[in-house]
Amino acid sequence: xxxxxxxxxxxxxxxxxxxxxxxxxxxxxxxxxxxxxxxxxxxxxxxxxxxxxxxxxxxxxxxxxxxxxxxxxxxxxxxxxxxxxxxxxxxxxxxxxxxxxxxxxxxxxxxxxxxxxxxxxxxxxxxxxxxxxxxxxxxxxxxxxxxxxxxxxxxxxxxxxxxxxxxxxxxxxxxxxxxxxxxxxxxxxxxxxxxxxxxxxxxxxxxxxxxxxxxxxxxxxxxxxxxxxxxxxxxxxxxxxxxxxxxxxxxxxxxxxxxxxxxxxxxxxxxxxxxxxxxxxxxxxxxxxxxxxxxxxxxxxxxxxxxxxxxxxxxxxxxxxxxxxxxxxxxxxxxxxxxxxxxxxxxxxxxxxxxxxxxxxxxxxxxxxxxxxxxxxxxxxxxxxxxxxxxxxxxxxxxxxxxxxxxxxxxxxxxxxxxxxxxxxxxxxxxxxxxxxxxxxxxxxxxxxxxxxxxxxxxxxxxxxxxxxxxxxxxxxxxxxxxxxxx
Numbered sequence: 001x002x003x004x005x006x007x008x009x010x011x012x013x014x015x016x017x018x019x020x021x022x023x024x025x026x027x028x029x030x031x032x033x034x035x036x037x038x039x040x041x042x043x044x045x046x047x048x049x050x051x052x053x054x055x056x057x058x059x060x061x062x063x064x065x066x067x068x069x070x071x072x073x074x075x076x077x078x079x080x081x082x083x084x085x086x087x088x089x090x091x092x093x094x095x096x097x098x099x100x101x102x103x104x105x106x107x108x109x110x111x112x113x114x115x116x117x118x119x120x121x122x123x124x125x126x127x128x129x130x131x132x133x134x135x136x137x138x139x140x141x142x143x144x145x146x147x148x149x150x151x152x153x154x155x156x157x158x159x160x161x162x163x164x165x166x167x168x169x170x171x172x173x174x175x176x177x178x179x180x181x182x183x184x185x186x187x188x189x190x191x192x193x194x195x196x197x198x199x200x201x202x203x204x205x206x207x208x209x210x211x212x213x214x215x216x217x218x219x220x221x222x223x224x225x226x227x228x229x230x231x232x233x234x235x236x237x238x239x240x241x242x243x244x245x246x247x248x249x250x251x252x253x254x255x256x257x258x259x260x261x262x263x264x265x266x267x268x269x270x271x272x273x274x275x276x277x278x279x280x281x282x283x284x285x286x287x288x289x290x291x292x293x294x295x296x297x298x299x300x301x302x303x304x305x306x307x308x309x310x311x312x313x314x315x316x317x318x319x320x321x322x323x324x325x326x327x328x329x330x331x332x333x334x335x336x337x338x339x340x341x342x343x344x345x346x347x348x349x350x351x352x353x354x355x356x357x358x359x360x361x362x363x364x365x366x367x368x369x370x371x372x373x374x375x376x377x378x379x380x381x382x383x384x385x386x387x388x389x390x391x392x393x394x395x396x397x398x399x400x401x402x403x404x405x406x407x408x409x410x411x412x413x414x415x416x417x418x419x420x421x422x423x424x425x426x427x428x429x430x431x432x433x434x435x436x437x438x439x440x441x442x443x444x445x446x447x448x449x450x451x452x453x454x455x456x457x458x459x460x461x462x463x464x465x466x467x468x469x470x471x472x473x474x475x476x477x478x479x480x481x482x483x484x485x486x487x
């Protein structure tokens with residue numbers, strides 16, 4: 001396999017160095033590690049990397065001083081800063097000093113790999129290096145995901161604007177990457193920017209770049225994301241959080257196709273495809289005046305709505321197996337397997353964090369589950385709570401939805417009548433179990449008359465969901481009625 005460019009990691013924590021070196025090496029990079037800025041200074045006299053990842057707090061100096069070393073030697077190398085002590089001032093300082101990107105600790109390894117890929121290949125994500133862990137999130141046999149796949153296929157010859165909507169963690173950036181990789185612009189850069197993660201005072205410069213002296217701390221000209229994405233795709237995540245003033249400027253770029261850097265006079269061409277994403281209701285934001293209607297229509301040419309994981313429970317097993325495989329390979333562990341009863345619990349969970357939460361739990365299980373097979377008791381405690389992470393009023397409708405989808409896929413008919421029969425059967429069974437078989441009390445709980453309950457039991461052959469109700473003669477006292485469950 002052809003090795004990719006050298007990456008230097010500057011970090012005094014041995015554990016973090018090991019994790020980064022292992023993850024980057026598994027992604028095909030040659031990695032060299034250093035503990036101090038002085039070590040980097042010596043190494044720069046002998047070689048030049050393609051990108052540097054550096055902690056900001058190092059034993060001998062501020063990690064950002066690596067930028068000064070590069071400047072003194074006249075070397076241009078993208079520097080990715082990381083720190084466990086993230087705050088606004090430090091982020092502003094890092095960007096103004098010229099870092100390529102800024103990663104607060106604890107970081108996600110997928111994010112690190114994505115940023116490095118963008119750094120060493122001017123933001124490009126060529127088809128032959130598509131991130132496997134990201135691609136694995138775009139799996140699914142559910143009708144909703146199949147429609148997403150079809151939409152990506154239909155857009156494969158187009159560079160039209162797309163708006164991706166969905167809850168946090170559903171995989172909006174993954175879909176954006178796939179839209180790019182399967183488009184005429186696939187060999188050009190894919191640039192991603194989370195507009196909610198960049199301080200408002202830096203966002204304009206981040207998008208359009210700035211000239212030297214445009215503002216305090218602008219010591220050199222800097223290209224913005226529009227220039228970095230030239231000929232390719234610019235993915236604007238969490239577009240609903242963009243300030244109104246910047247929405248106006250973005251609208252002009254989309255309408256006119258050109259822009260100025262901050263403090264600049266040269267008119268630049270914006271040859272990019274825009275893919276935007278949000279977890280918010282942009283139509284509602286238009287109505288309350290916090291999002292421009294004309295920009296909304298510019299972005300919402302084609303819309304892809306990603307379903308939450310709870311609405312495609314049939315995909316959970318497929319995704320979990322993939323994530324367990326990736327976690328085992330990433331962590332150097334034996335691959336774990338899910339028992340059927342474990343998977344059944346996972347399929348009923350509400351997954352408020354969606355696919356991202358499932359991936360994190362699979363990593364946790366890969367480390368913490370003691371055996372090769374994952375038992376129900378290995379799952380996190382919150383999956384067994386009374387609400388199981390889901391609103392009570394949504395639990396049974398979601399179950400009904402899953403049943404209906406499965407029946408329709410299998411060619412089932414007469415769903416309303418069958419569902420009504422099964423609903424009554426379950427409710428009657430639960431009421432009889434609650435009352436110890438006392439029909440009068442059960443009828444009261446159900447809101448039925450005793451004769452109505454007796455008639456329904458007779459219609460069901462005196463069975464309810466596989467339980468056999470054994471009753472005495474009609475004049476027998478109610479407490480003699482027994483509910484015998486299946487074994």
